[in-house]
Amino acid sequence: MTITPYINLPGNAEEAINFYQSIFGGTIEVMRWREMPPDPKMPVHDDWQNKIMHGTLNINKDLSIYLSDSIVDETSVNNTVFLHVVFDSENELRKAYKALSEEGRVNMPIGNTFWGSIYGDLIDKYSTSWGLEFVLPEED
Structure with missing residues (x-):
């Protein structure tokens, strides 16, 4: 699936x-x-x-x-769904976050989290909601 x-x-x-x-x-x-x-x-x-x-x-x-x-009126803003992207590197995350947040609205600034990731979320200029994450490598 x-x-x-x-x-x-x-x-x-x-x-x-x-x-x-x-x-x-x-x-x-x-x-x-x-x-x-x-x-x-x-x-x-x-x-x-x-x-x-x-x-x-x-x-x-x-x-x-x-x-x-959409030619029918079904494009109202839907804030119950967002796209969550897990990146392979912190650099990729920061680059995407910067680009997506331009002319958008930041909900959670990018930063370290208690669950071991660097994370931030935003709504881009097309009203699409994004959660962007890089999982930090585990310490030995």
Whole structure:
């Protein structure tokens, strides 16, 4: 089983997927709304033809993030879910935290925790909530 985060945005998925790629790397694949067969139950306005119907940021073989420009009003901010990323190095964590927090809101500044990690959480400029962590090596 695989659970993949899917971020629905109100028209700025292209900007967001490129932003996330600049932080996490990976490759981008997109399907545009213009590629969808016409459906009278789901009309697509002319100004949305080039928006992303479904986008995938393939970060590595085990991790992808899906994004889309939602043509229905389902993009209200959802603060019950956040993306938790565990990094392989403190440097990667700090770099991602800095980039994601620009124009966003810091909830917990990055720092050492009582559970043996460096951790911080924030809401980025696209209203996506993130928990970012690096687990410190155990002392002998």
